[in-house]
Amino acid sequence: MIDHQTQTKPPIISAEDLCIFYGNFRAVKNVDMKIVPNQITAIIGPSGCGKSTVLRSFNRMNDFIPNCHVTGKITFHGHNIYDEDVDPVQVRQKIGMVFQKPNPFPKSIFDNVAWGLKINGMKGDLSEPVEQALKQAALWDEVKDHLKKSGLSLSGGQQQRLCIARALAVKPDIILMDEPCSALDPIATLKIEDLMRELSKDYTIIIVTHNMQQAARASDYTAFFTMDSDRAGVMVEYGETSHIFTNPQDKRTEDYITGRYG
Amino acid sequence: MREQIMNHTLSTVQIKPASRVPEFLRKKKRWNEILIQGFLFFCGFVSILTTIGIVFELGKESLLFFANPDVSLLEFFTNTRWQPSIGEFGILPLATSTLLTTLIAMIVALPVGLSAAIFLSEYASSKARSVLKPILEILAGVPTVVYGYFALTFMTPVLRGIFGEQNVEIYNTLSAGLVMGIMILPLVSSMSEDALTAVPRSLREAAYGLGSTRLETAVQIVVPAALSGIIAAFIIAISRAIGETMIVAIAAGSGSNFTFNPFKAAETMTGYIARISGGDVGYDTPDYNSIFAIGLVLFLVTLGLNILSRRLSAKYREVYE
Secondary structure, X not given: OOOHHHHHOOOOEEEEEEEEEEOOEEEEEEXXXXXXXXXXXXXXXXXXXXXXXXXXXXXXXXXXXXXXXXXXXXXXXXXXXXXXXXOHHHHHHHEEEEOOOOOOXXXXXXXXXXXXXXXXXXXXXXXXXXXXXXXXXXXHHHHOOOOOOEHHHOOHHHHHHHHHHHHHHOOOOEEEEEOOOOOOOHHHHHHHHHHXXXXXXXXXXXXXXXXXXXXXXXXXXEEEEEEOOOOOEEEEEEEEHHHHHHOOOOHHHHHHHOOOOO | OHHHHHHHHXXXXXXXXXXXXXXXXXXXXXXXXXXXXXXXXXXXXXXXXXXXXXXXXHHHHHHHHHHOOOOXXXXXXXXXXXXXXXXXXXXXXXXXXXXXXXXXXXXXXXHHHHXXXXXXXXXXXXXXXXXXXXXXXXXXXXXXXXXXXXXXXXXXXXXXHHHOOOOOOOOOHHHHHHHHHHHHHHHHHHHHHHHHHOOOHHHHHHHHHOOOOHXXXXXXXXXXXXXXXXXXXXXHHHHHHHXXXXXXXXXXXXXXXXXXXXXXXXXXXXXXXXXHHHXXXXXXXXXXXXXXXXXXXXXXXXXXXXXXXXXXXXXXXXXXX
16 A cells, blocks of 8 residues: 555665554554655544554654553664653654644743743844744744744744744654644645645655645645554554545545545 | 503504503513622622721721820821830831841742742643642641740741751741742732733744743743732732731731841731730720721731722733734
8 A cells, every 4th residue: 555655765664563552442453654754644534543542653652642552663763662761841842733723832932932932941142043933934924023922922823833833943754734724724734735745855844734735735644544444543554644535445535535524 | 561561552643652662572671680799789789788887887986996095196107115004106117027037038928929820820730730729728827826826836946956056036927928828829829820821822832832931921921911910919918917817817927027137026917906905904994995006007017008909900902902
């Protein structure tokens, strides 16, 4: 199912036989997924199929959910990030995250971006890296004259780009985006999608979206998840976006992308 | 009613549009609603009436006090001696000991209370929380008179053991202040914890997503985001300490003393009021009237603190969706 290009480039992160449990309930089962570097990978599927759960397992964000545990492996830089001696704090430094609802800190625009740098030990004048991150997130021109204003004073789309800038500032390898446009209007959504395209030159992006058009427009690879008969999420099909959308191999994928289900 | 309608329909006089409304749409008098609404309004109004009553009574009696030729307003606020029996009416010694006990109590209650709140909201497992919270609530439910005797019969001997019996008097403000801090601790921790848990989870996740540790997230993101609530908790704690009576009446000593030495006995404003109102001072003597003047000062101070608390928390309030 996974095409030739995937196999030629070594994956930057990969899930092997990944199962995720909430208590005794298996929410996601047997996911095998190799993420291609410097590409945008979209995870699509109906509500409740475990898309976000899988995404959050890539940087151990599920650690904060009581009773949530993971079996299988997620290999990053050759190591399973769920190994005993792996520090989840370090993992999250390398694998950043952008959330469904823009969630800037109640701090100034500048401090929103600078905070991640400070906690990662950067000292002195941070205006250079902050400016760079804001430029990368295509927000600099809109905010450069009022960096001291609260991050919460921005519009929704600007807030989300601020959150992206904040994530970029700490120089992660991978950026996880959990339905980053679901709270935004269409124009702000397009801006974020353009930005993702631009960012994929330097970063690897994994995005969960419930918007099929968005996956088709903005991603290079698409993984389709659905809920199995035992209510566990499963990955049905994974491959180049153009293939998935024009020539789905599985009946369930076809039903979903043609709108007959979900 | 029916007769009226009949008359209207029979006569050719212009009928009001309202009466054309069919029975099932017509406005009804809901007596029970009116009654209950009135009762609720009355209950709300009672608190306002009470406040007005208190201010009136305090003001009236204070006026009597200040009308006394032996008393002057300037002297009241500047004289460092409070000895009504020889006509010395300076509130300062009472005020400084109130300040001292409050300060000591806050040194205990604020940092420990806030730390406990941070632990409960950011670190504790649900199991630890289910054990700790009830214990803190028990602490909050202990009668203050029990705290007073705890100060006198436990804390004071401990302090005298540590600092020496020649240095620490049997009645002292340190012991009263420390125990008052313990008493107020649950208030600070539970109000601060409410403020901390109200911070949306998404904010914590954002911080963790940048590779921050639990401590960095708690101290640098969650606490600042909850600052308005925490400040409100602190100020209410200060008001509570200023107004606390039983502990200081029992453990801080009776007899005014203009000192900042926490090892010495010194009567606070509330302690003085408690002693005089329960004692055998004659009605309408300056001694007796003086407690109303002190009560008025206490009332104004706590009122000021409440206003400050509202101002500050409005200033620091962050807007979340």
